[in-house]
Amino acid sequence: MFSPAVARDVLGNPFRSVAVDPSWLTTNVLTLAAQVYASRDFSAMPILADALQDAGCNSAEILDHCRAPGPHVRGCWVVDLLLGKT
Template sequence: MLTGERQPALIRDIFGNPFRPMTFRSTWRSPTVVELASWMYESRDFGAMPNLADELQRAGCDSADLLDHCRGTGPHVRGCWAVDLVLDRI
């Protein structure tokens, strides 16, 4: 069972901020962005989240919420809203 400060952080990682819905532009789904997000999703290793932010930015992403989330300290888990947006799972 999750307790303390970890539980809210995991909930934010999975659901994001319901009061600030995110619009994802398909042009941000470059092959590198999708490949990186797919690798993290399948391996469950989210250490490359800052790299995902860099690649999203290179693809033209200007969403501070998305980029800040990817560069944040986490925790990040399978089901992370940012990775799911990239992979069109939401």
């Protein structure tokens, strides 16, 4: 059963759509996102936020979500968005 926190991690905010600027999808960002997705180790989410910010991301929704303590689970809306899984 989903807890509300897990539901927020997977669904994000249904009242705000967030788009990814293709310029944010650097090799570093995509590699980190793929590693998080494959390993299910979400401890690198703050590092992913830093990489996104270095790539020019200024989306508070994305950066705040990556830096939030979680929980983060497979299906995290940010990771899926970056990897084109949504």
